[in-house]
Amino acid sequence: MTVALFVEQLMNGVQFGVTLFLMSAGLTLVFGIMNMINLTHGTIYMAGAFVAATVAHATGSFLLGLVSGVSGAALLGLGLEAVILRRFYARSHLDQVLVTFGLILVFSDLFRMIWGPVALSMPMPQALSGFVAIFPGVDYPVYRLVILLAGLAVAVALYFLVSHSRAGMWVRAGSSDRQTAQALGVNVRLLFGGVFAVGSAFAGLAGVMAAPLTAVQIGMGDPVLILALVVTVVGGVGSIRGAFLAALMIGIIDTFGRVLLPAALGSMLIFILMAVILALRPRGLFVVHG
């Protein structure tokens, strides 16, 4: 492997990791705070991509697509929380899995009704479709670089929001001990709704950013959802820092595994990694709950 190829794959890995982090952030917070397994997170990712692709096609503006995709995803998440998921916080994990599983079926058919069975494509913005030399001999697609930087920026912003703001303090309090936080006067219902909306917006953003690189189709969220679950578990449920490190690690290792190893082993690598980490640390890298 030449240095140039190494750098390029490293960038791809980081970019993938950043996308995974955007997906996992919502998942880990929702699970950490509400103790809720939410499989519809993949649907919300998909919703972001579908709405963005449609709006971008209709208006010709990538930016409008981005904004509507992210806000559409946030609204969908908020709506789901308020109408259905809220009633399942206190139920067993089995019920949560089944209900969100049922909702996945419902939404994939709704999407098929609205958009038809054929995959959409999202046009890449003209300004970002070129290449840029990031290293002697490495011409990297501008769009991927922008995704990487945008994802990192969002991650940093989220970090500051969670660890240095009042709302973030509530979130952390809720994440480590929900009942005590409630007793100390945190408006938990509002907090839950807010976390759900922000998590959904991030998932939608991940979907929008991935849209120009992949086919926008039913089921596109499934593989990302599974990887985000792996990230959540490896990073430690409820830990933003853990999710960020795990996402980067998994993104990079997955990318290199696919390049360097035979296909059968490369596609299993991150799951083997997860198994090893959990065998050593069953509660993930960063334990939030006491």
Added chain:
Amino acid sequence: MDNAIASSNLGIENAANFRRLWPVCALLLLLALVPVISTLIGAPFLIRVFTRVITFAIAAVALNLVVGFGGLISMLHAGLFGIGAYVVGILAQHDFNNELLFHFLPGTSDLAIALPAAFIITMLASAIFGIISLRTSGAYFIMITLAFNQMLYYFFVSLQKYGGDDGLQVLSATTIAGFDSTSRIPFYYICLAILTFTLLFVSRLVESRFGLVLRASSQNERRVIAIGISPLRYKLVAFMISGAIAGLAGGLWTNGQQFVSPADMSWIRSGDFVLMAVLGGTSFVAGPVVGAAAFLLIEFTFALWTTYWQLPFGLLIVFVVVALKHGLVGAGRDALAKLRWKQHG
């Protein structure tokens, strides 16, 4: 005198057993009549549909051993089902091409060898996945088994030698102990016999000391540990048995379809299995049989009406989770009890 009491006690016990067992016997009898009915009304596709029902029912009953009685929500069972399915498919392919597996093992198209092989290999795989997954519990367990399921899925997708994404067609004529196993009706009864045996075995297991520890540790693990039993071993063995039976069902599936593909082991299928168990009622050994039948028949009828069958189906799932606490079997039992109570009072 003592004898009289004992025999009357026995009578009560028998009556209780009868009350508990007659629905299961009726269900199995109904399933046994399916080929007869389908021949009489000239609908041979019914045998195909119900072979699917029985194959999935075996997997769901197996899964329910860990879900309903062990409190372990495994999303790995489609993967284990798939391992069994691929064992049968791969052995048949090597037999067809007359080529050695790993350069020393001949393939086989005889289910009398392939099914036990599927059973044992899946049991070993379940042991490995179980040892790692059982280090965690609760929601972590769900997520880890889900991730392992996808790992198996991607593994078989990337196995180009055995069809990869496109799946693996069984080209050789499969037999069972020398007899043709591709004809529909005999194969149907083989599947039904395996389902019956599975039900008997699981119900005996659940009632045994082993089952008692398993059920106890699903309810209060600390107390089980406190009385000096290590629940991990029990959970692991239950997981291995459950996985092995699911693998056996997978082997039957390959023979029934003459085809296996990674789509048979996607995480959606794992969710389907859990759903079948819950739909029927996880606290009943035979509940998942009812669940599998209801699931596949609902899917079948919805799909006849509309291409968008997943939409009403998904809503139905939400309804079942919200409204039916003990599944269809529980709802049926409650309805019967109410009826009986009305008759007497």
